[in-house]
Amino acid sequence: MAVALAKEDALAARLAALDLPQGGFTRAARAAAVARLQALGLPGKRDEYWRYTDPAALTAVAPPTAEASDAQGEVPVFDGLDRVKLVFVDGVFDPARSDDPTLAGAEISRLATADAADIHWAQGIYGALEAAGQNPVPRPLAALNTAAATDGVLIRVTARAARPVNLIYVHESATSDAILHHCIKIEAGADLTLLETGPAGARFNKVLEVDIAEGGRFHHVRTQGRDHARRAATHVFARVASGALFKSFTLTANGALTRNEVVIDIVGDDAVTHVAGAALGDGATGPFHHDDTVFVTHRGVRCESRQVFKKVLKHGAIGVFQGKILVKPGAQKTDGYQISQSLLLDDDSQFLAKPELEIYADDVKCSHGSTTGAIDEEALFYLRSRGVPVQEATALLVLSFLADAISEIEDEALQTEIFTVLEGWLARHKA
């Protein structure tokens, strides 16, 4: 009871500190989200779903101070690619730094502007996929986002988008509390690549709702920025129709606290969904706690889902993986795969994994695996015996370990970009 009351107080304080917008086309969704939130309360460390990650810094009224880290002359990721850049500074869209948001095959609008109207195509998506994703496990931070977000992008894709869209999150203020909500609708047979880069703010709460119609294709590649002190809770909610493709990859290097939740609802048949992540944490340059929480629901027949998560941890860094595959009755011929692995570069680091399968159909193939290990001494000696110095050899073996996750990115140019980021990180974190 005391816990429930404390939760209520915490929620009341959090909501009071936010200037909740009324919304135009989102009005009903926002009101419903507030009601949901009041029923759920904010997450606490006693909640089973938050057993390995303390959400205190994510739910606090104000974010802990976080200075932006020095870029050290590093070339921004995806810099050489032809893309539509949409820039948010501390959670606010900055048109001056952004490209003209016109893209053949897609229609892009800004939530802050679109929400002045009462009608919008995103009406059936905003807060709706998030609400559907609250069952069977509540995700209160996502409901908070639906209630409070004022900015974000709305992208409707009607054909093969001519270029990728890159959402760039710039972190400047040490006290910024960025809340962004994006909605994406991939129409039947349409195709979009979405890139997300950067740390966004001292604290970042982001929801991305993606609705993929029959035969649509969505590729998602994000990097979460090198800031050491930043904290983030992100949610991706995907609804995947028949014959559609959903592919998401995330690279996380540094960050005091990151919780990435991906909730995929495969509603159609013959769909393919892959979600992958590579995380690197070095406790020597600041605390690192990274949590990947994934929930995939199979409702249709003959669908494939893959989860591939890899973490490289050292100097007290902590990695968490909670992944679940839920196969609903009738979802026959499901092919579900899940692997979570960590490479611990010393004895101080920790990896906590909770893989789950829940299956209500009898003709399915589902597997999961989780491993924790150190650098392979045999391989290290082999490389050193060929003249490769120990640090370079270690870096090569780290890349080798992460390769399976990175190869989940379909586009080779994007893979190369990710490898470049990784090589830079490894060069800066040799010890």
Place this chain on the structure above:
Amino acid sequence: MLKINNLHVKLEAEDKVILKGVNLTIGSGEVHAIMGPNGSGKSTLSYVLSGREGYQVTEGSATLLGAALLDMAPEERAAAGLFLAFQYPVEIPGVGNMTFLRTAVNAQRKARGQDELSAGEFLKLVREKAKTLKIDADMLKRPVNVGFSGGEKKRNEILQMAMLEPKMCILDETDSGLDVDAMKLVADGVNALRDAGRSFLVITHYQRLLDHIKPDVVHIMADGRIIKTGGPELALEVEENGYADLLAEGV
């Protein structure tokens, strides 16, 4: 080239003495073979010389071109000109064979104060060397040794040797797991590298590899020591009579 003096080595983990006073001198351009029964310490000798962890040198020394080998890290030994062709080459998933070769070649060049090879120069060199070893483009592209057959792994070792151009090459049972044709290919690769400035130490159980790679000197190793040294005829003697007589002599 290589001078091993009274080398005593024990296994760190088991406190077990493996080498009990090995003496061996290999001159420039010479090919020496070490033969011996299982457990005589042949592979240990190759690992200790190349710097693998887990062994403790309790006595003695080894020098490569006058430099104290045993004080160096494995990568320093490689840069100084030592190369070990592994009995069991290690698979490294996720690292392309080409990337691996280029990293190794350039790391050694850097350690010696030479300019790194450009992508173009490297590519030209590797294609030329790979061709003579019948290593195709696909094998160069694949992850290091992953899915390679036994013969492909050993040819890949020789390709590394050809690319790195070491001064002292140790071949640890390079013939194991090879059929006759594959052995011939590997031996041809090795023979192509024979040079007045390059020496070889060939470790093998059988005489047949020495039909292809003709040694100048043959040593018989038993119980952590070299018990007999002779010419190529010593290998033939072993092939005919086995080790029993030699071992009896050695005691």
